[in-house]
Amino acid sequence: MKLFGKLVxxxxxxxxxxxxxxxIAVFLIQAADVAFYAFMMKSxxxxxxxxxxxxKERFLLDNGYVSMSNILSSSTFTLPIVMAAVTIFIYILxxxxxxxxxxxxFIYRLLxxxxxxxxxxxSKGATILILVFGLVAYxxxxxxxxxxxLKLIIPVDYRADLSIQGMIENFYYLxxxxxxxxxxxxxxxxxxxxxxxxxxxxxLIERSYRFRGIFMAAFYGIxxxxxxxxxxxxxxxxxxxxxxxxxxxxxxxxxxxxxxxSVFFSNHLLNRKIRV
Amino acid sequence: xxxxxxVEKKYGRKSILNGVTFxxxxxxxxxxxxxxxxxxxxxxQSIMGLTPYKKGEIxxxxxxxxxxxxxKITYIPDAMTLLPKMxxxxxxxxxxxxxxxxxxxxxxxxxxxxxxxxxxxISQLSKGNTAKxxxxxxxxxxADYILMDEPFSGIDIxxxxxxADVFSSHLVEDRGxxxxxxxxxxxxxLIDKAVLLDNGVVKKEFMTEQVRExxxxxxxxxxxxxxxx
Numbered sequence: 001m002k003l004f005g006k007l008v009x010x011x012x013x014x015x016x017x018x019x020x021x022x023x024i025a026v027f028l029i030q031a032a033d034v035a036f037y038a039f040m041m042k043s044x045x046x047x048x049x050x051x052x053x054x055x056k057e058r059f060l061l062d063n064g065y066v067s068m069s070n071i072l073s074s075s076t077f078t079l080p081i082v083m084a085a086v087t088i089f090i091y092i093l094x095x096x097x098x099x100x101x102x103x104x105x106f107i108y109r110l111l112x113x114x115x116x117x118x119x120x121x122x123s124k125g126a127t128i129l130i131l132v133f134g135l136v137a138y139x140x141x142x143x144x145x146x147x148x149x150l151k152l153i154i155p156v157d158y159r160a161d162l163s164i165q166g167m168i169e170n171f172y173y174l175x176x177x178x179x180x181x182x183x184x185x186x187x188x189x190x191x192x193x194x195x196x197x198x199x200x201x202x203x204l205i206e207r208s209y210r211f212r213g214i215f216m217a218a219f220y221g222i223x224x225x226x227x228x229x230x231x232x233x234x235x236x237x238x239x240x241x242x243x244x245x246x247x248x249x250x251x252x253x254x255x256x257x258x259x260x261x262s263v264f265f266s267n268h269l270l271n272r273k274i275r276v
Numbered sequence: 277x278x279x280x281x282x283v284e285k286k287y288g289r290k291s292i293l294n295g296v297t298f299x300x301x302x303x304x305x306x307x308x309x310x311x312x313x314x315x316x317x318x319x320x321q322s323i324m325g326l327t328p329y330k331k332g333e334i335x336x337x338x339x340x341x342x343x344x345x346x347x348k349i350t351y352i353p354d355a356m357t358l359l360p361k362m363x364x365x366x367x368x369x370x371x372x373x374x375x376x377x378x379x380x381x382x383x384x385x386x387x388x389x390x391x392x393x394x395x396x397x398i399s400q401l402s403k404g405n406t407a408k409x410x411x412x413x414x415x416x417x418x419a420d421y422i423l424m425d426e427p428f429s430g431i432d433i434x435x436x437x438x439x440a441d442v443f444s445s446h447l448v449e450d451r452g453x454x455x456x457x458x459x460x461x462x463x464x465x466l467i468d469k470a471v472l473l474d475n476g477v478v479k480k481e482f483m484t485e486q487v488r489e490x491x492x493x494x495x496x497x498x499x500x501x502x503x504x505x
Contacts, residue, residue: 108357
């Protein structure tokens with residue numbers, strides 16, 4: 001267990017420089033978006049109220065309150081978080097391939113470590129999960145700071161302030177990543193973990209069987225996808241036999257089975273088939 | 277003892293190892309000799325579980341490869357296996373973190389022997405120094421067996437001499453060494469046992485001292501007989 005922790009720490013630190021750049025980029029782009037929006041609204045307020053003498057009430061009636069909710073749904077605000085998520089997704093592939101295809105073949109060292117090889121699999125998976133949770137936590141943490149920026153620019157009379165909970169509810173991606181109830185949280189992340197496990201298994205198939213492995217991995221990926229979505233196929237055949245809720249749980253149960261089988265298969269590949 | 281019994285390996289349809297059988301004892305230097313493509317590296321990788329083999333059995337002191345057995349054995353490939361951005365001291369820390377049998381004292385001794393500095397970055401090492409660091413990482417472990425893949429490949433004469441000196445030092449004493457090379461002249465006088473390979477087949481296996489004393493032949497003489505008929 002101690003070695004597993006060290007492996008996770010090692011993997012995390014390998015991505016840390018890129019991760020820090022991503023986090024800084026997320027903050028800067030979102031802060032710039034908030035500042036741009038706030039200054040634009042401030043200039044509109046100034047022009048309407050000071051230059052044209054429109055009353056505050058009239059302005060608010062025409063334009064509404066200035067609020068974080070208007071920014072949270074904008075594409076420029078969501079772009080950096082999507083960009084960070086895409087980077088982490090690409091890293092799901094890169095986290096394995098960098099050990100084979102880098103300047104030095106670090107995979108030799110990893111496979112020779114005195115740990116069960118499946119621990120390499122889990123440590124890389126845990127690293128991805130930490131990166132995702134870290135990104136979500138960071139986004140939640142910077143929301144109040146961005147709100148302060150808005151408060152500094154827009155006078156209180158023209159502002160509708162939101163609580164953190166309110167901001168999360170208005171932010172589509174966060175609403176998905178941080179759902180209100182625990183069951184949704186488990187289901188969302190459960191499917192995410194299944195995706196990572198299947199992708200890892202596909203990579204290990206390719207690394208074990210090389211050229212042939214590309215087709216085998218594609219077959220495995222498509223097969224897993226069909227299995228996970230099979231309840232919906234069944235639903236189509238049986239013409240609405242299941243309730244939506246039942247379908248989701250059936251799909252979740254299949255995802256768990258696919259994940260467990262993939263882990264066993266990956267363990268087999270790492271111990272018996274993998275090539276440096 | 278590292279024991280290979282009838283090991284077979286194929287890449288696609290091409291046979292790389294055809295029933296390779298030999299033993300490497302602790303306290304001896306066993307040299308796998310053969311031209312490129314003879315199967316030398318594949319044998320070492322098969323022992324380490326870095327490439328799967330089709331048939332046969334490999335045991336280390338009677339046990340199959342497992343994380344526990346991994347502690348008994350250290351592999352020094354002909355490629356650098358540390359991250360380029362690491363400094364030598366980071367590599368030491370990595371080894372310290374993961375290997376219970378990492379010997380820091382010995383690592384520093386070898387570092388001084390090779391005249392390397394802990395602050396040096398892996399990516400900035402010359403080819404000769406890269407080979408030395410690779411060797412260091414393997415030798416600094418308190419492992420019973422050391423597998424070395426072409427440690428003299430592509431490096432200058434002075435580095436070769438330094439590396440060859442390691443073989444006659446206390447650093448490999450009492451350990452079982454399997455070394456692969458196609459440049460036998462550097463270590464001919466140091467090896468205890470030679471295994472001549474050709475196309476994945478063990479052509480001849482002999483104790484060098486015995487052949488020297490009984491038949492008055494060097495390893496190179498036997499190689500000529502085997503490879504050139």
